[in-house]
Amino acid sequence: MTKIINVVGAILIKEGKILFAQRGGEKSLPYLWEFPGGKIEQGETPQEALHRELIEELKIEVVVSGESLM
Numbered sequence: 001m002t003k004i005i006n007v008v009g010a011i012l013i014k015e016g017k018i019l020f021a022q023r024g025g026e027k028s029l030p031y032l033w034e035f036p037g038g039k040i041e042q043g044e045t046p047q048e049a050l051h052r053e054l055i056e057e058l059k060i061e062v063v064v065s066g067e068s069l070m
Helices: 046-058
Strands: 007-009 012-014 017-019 037-039
Touching: 007 046, 037 046
Parallel strands: none
Antiparallel strands: 007 037, 012 017
């Protein structure tokens, strides 16, 4: 049986620059580069999950808009 994990991610663009982050050395795939995001927790909408992940990972507050692809 295949396990399905729903995730969200963000591409943040400001003044023509794209924000991405380097993974920490203690995580899997250490020091690789990634866009911010993560797993959608049970009971969360994709927008809520992305908002939470951006606060947790980057300590930034954003307004998340857009339609879900789920």
